[in-house]
Structure formats: C-alpha cells, structure tokens
Amino acid sequence: MRLPSLTSALLFLLAPAIVPAADWNVRDHVPLEDFVIQSHRGAGNLAPENSRETFELAWSLGTIPEADLRTTKDGVIVAFHDPDFARILPAASAETKKKGIEDLTWSEVAELDIGAWKGAEFAGQRVPRIDAMFAQMKEKPGRRVYVDIKNVDLGQLARLAKEAGVADRLILASTDHAVIRKWKDLAPESKTLHWMGGDEAVLSQRIAKLEAVEFAGVDQLQIHVKPAADGFTPSAAFLRQTGARLRAHGILFQALPWQSRDKALFVRLMDLGVASFATDFPDFAAATVRDYYGRR
Numbered sequence: 001m002r003l004p005s006l007t008s009a010l011l012f013l014l015a016p017a018i019v020p021a022a023d024w025n026v027r028d029h030v031p032l033e034d035f036v037i038q039s040h041r042g043a044g045n046l047a048p049e050n051s052r053e054t055f056e057l058a059w060s061l062g063t064i065p066e067a068d069l070r071t072t073k074d075g076v077i078v079a080f081h082d083p084d085f086a087r088i089l090p091a092a093s094a095e096t097k098k099k100g101i102e103d104l105t106w107s108e109v110a111e112l113d114i115g116a117w118k119g120a121e122f123a124g125q126r127v128p129r130i131d132a133m134f135a136q137m138k139e140k141p142g143r144r145v146y147v148d149i150k151n152v153d154l155g156q157l158a159r160l161a162k163e164a165g166v167a168d169r170l171i172l173a174s175t176d177h178a179v180i181r182k183w184k185d186l187a188p189e190s191k192t193l194h195w196m197g198g199d200e201a202v203l204s205q206r207i208a209k210l211e212a213v214e215f216a217g218v219d220q221l222q223i224h225v226k227p228a229a230d231g232f233t234p235s236a237a238f239l240r241q242t243g244a245r246l247r248a249h250g251i252l253f254q255a256l257p258w259q260s261r262d263k264a265l266f267v268r269l270m271d272l273g274v275a276s277f278a279t280d281f282p283d284f285a286a287a288t289v290r291d292y293y294g295r296r
Contacts, residue, residue: 024244025271032293036220036252036276037063037285038146038193041081044280048115049088050079051125052136059143063282066146066173067133069157076106077130077152077160080114088114101127102151130157134164146193148173158186171220177210184217192217193254195278197224200234207242211249220252222278225260225269232257232265236272243273252276263288 026035042054042065050067058065068081078101082088086097089112101109106129115125128136137143147157147170161167168189174180180192196206203223210218223242225232234242239255246253254276255269261281266288269277279285 024240024273026273026275027270027293027295030275032290034275035289035293036254037061037282037289038254038276038278039063039065039282040256040278040280041066041068042079044282046281046283048118048122048125049081050128051114052128052132053115053122053125055128055133055136055145058282059140061282061286063286064144064146064171066148066278067128068148068150069130069152070101070150071152072101072104072106072109074105075156076109077157078106078109078127079130079133080109080127081150083150085112088112088117090117130160131164134161134166137166137169138164142169144169144171146171146173149176149179154179154183154186158183161187161190173222177218181217191219193220193222194218195222195224195254195256200238203234203238203242207245211245215249215251218251220254220276221246222254222256222276224256224258225265226258227260227262232268236268239269239272239274243275247273254278267292 039058039061041049042051043058047054047057055065055067067079069077070080071077080101082100084098084100085092089096109127112127113124114127115122133145137145149172158167161170167187170187171191171193172180172183173193173195175195177194180194183190184192194210196203223234223239225234243253253274255274256278257265257269259280261284266277266285270292277285
C-alpha cells in the first residue's frame with residue numbers, strides 16, 4: 001500500500017512541466033485587493049481567541065477572521081478552539097479545566113469569561129454562538145469568516161448558514177479532505193481551505209493524493225512554514241513548485257508562517273508565489289503585504 005503513495009510523491013517532486021519562472025511573484029500577478037490574510041483564531045495574538053470583539057478587530061484590519069467551531073452538550077454550535085478550558089480559564093477549578101465545550105450546555109458556556117486570561121482590558125468577553133456570528137457578518141456586506149471544524153455536525157452548520165444567508169461568505173477549513181468534500185456537497189456556494197503541516201515527504205504525498213482527484217472540493221490550500229537552521233521549512237524550491245502546481249489548478253496558495261513576525265520571511269514567501277497568509281500577527285502581515293505591493 002505504501003508504494004503508490006511514494007511513487008506519487010516522487011512524481012510530484014520531479015514533474016518538469018510545473019517548474020515556474022524564477023521571477024514569478026504575487027505582486028506582478030495578483031491585485032492587492034485579492035490578497036487574502038486570514039487572522040488565525042480570530043485575530044491571532046492581538047486579542048482573546050474567538051470572541052465577537054476579536055472578529056470585529058480582524059475585519060477592521062482588512063483581514064478575514066478564523067472561527068474554530070465546537071458544539072455544546074445541548075447541540076449549540078459555538079466558536080472555541082481548545083478541547084478543554086485549562087489554557088483559557090487559568091483561574092478555574094481543576095475539575096472545570098478538564099472539561100470542554102462538549103461537556104457544558106449553552107447556558108453554562110455563555111457564563112464563561114474567555115477574555116480575562118489575555119489581560120484585564122479583555123475581561124468579560126464571551127463565547128459566541130454561531131447564529132450571533134452570522135448576524136455579525138451580515139452587519140456589513142462582504143464580511144467573510146474561515147470556520148475551522150473541530151466538533152460540528154456539517155449538516156446542521158450548512159442549514160444554519162443557508163438560513164442566515166451567509167453560506168457563500170464562509171470558507172470552511174479542515175485538514176481532512178473527506179470533511180471538505182462533504183461540505184462542498186452540502187454547501188457548494190461556500191469556499192474551502194485544506195490546511196496541512198509536516199515535512200516535504202508528507203506534504204508531497206498529501207498533495208499528490210489531492211491532485212489525483214483534481215483537488216476535488218478544495219479552493220485554497222495552506223501549508224505551515226516554520227523556521228529551520230537554513231532558513232525555513234519546507235524549502236524555497238518546494239514552495240515555489242507547490243505554488244506553480246496549485247495555480248495550474250486554480251487553487252489559492254496560502255502559507256501559515258508559524259508564530260513569525262519576520263518581514264523578510266513574509267516577503268520571501270510572496271516572491272515564491274504565496275498569495276495568501278494565515279497569521280497570528282494580522283496587523284503586521286497586512287502592513288508587510290501593503291509595503292511589498294508598494295515596491296512595484
């Protein structure tokens with residue numbers, strides 16, 4: 001069973017037809033207004049995660065917030081990232097810290113202060129329901145949200161999004177291709193993002209499998225980029241080739257520079273063909289992208 005996947009990975013790395021021109025970069029091919037910045041977990045490190053106030057901040061920066069979706073014990077979809085409360089509720093009891101969204105009813109979740117851990121100025125921020133988030137999106141035209149699926153019934157999510165009239169403004173994010181394909185069947189008007197990490201061998205195999213089915217259901221693909229002894233990983237050559245291959249299929253190429261505020265790294269990634277960022281520093285990323293385009 002391993003041989004086909006390894007063969008596909010090798011073909012992905014060696015295929016000569018997709019080697020791009022060395023000077024291809026997004027500034028010369030993608031309008032600034034089309035460059036997408038995803039604010040990780042709402043607004044990255046700028047504010048508490050997954051709150052109404054955080055989403056407002058992300059939109060004010062010209063970015064798209066990400067909401068991590070989970071379901072309460074009584075079936076209410078809410079925005080919350082972690083599987084338990086240990087990090088977000090540091091002052092809670094040991095018993096409460098072990099619990100997660102799935103263990104509480106909506107009325108119990110609504111009482112949680114998810115802002116105080118980030119600083120006194122954020123105290124009192126609450127976990128938002130999905131319907132409240134949809135209403136917030138409708139306050140201004142063009143507002144979009146990435147929704148990262150943690151523990152959600154896709155049918156329920158699609159129904160609520162359609163009823164609210166925002167399905168076409170959602171970008172469903174998942175590392176599971178089966179989830180993405182199912183979502184596209186339920187809400188074809190929505191966009192999708194397939195995110196993935198790992199070394200080049202793992203990434204090559206995963207991308208080759210996607211290409212074998214013509215990236216079915218995938219509109220955007222995100223790769224995690226991390227610092228390494230010789231610069232960053234995956235390598236520049238790998239990212240350049242991946243960008244060319246994704247462009248050939250009409251897929252938006254997004255990178256997540258993991259916990260990075262290195263301007264040189266962001267610029268290098270754009271020179272390599274990255275046309276979108278997910279970031280924990282959306283204000284920094286937005287300023288860096290504007291400066292990059294200003295050098296035309």
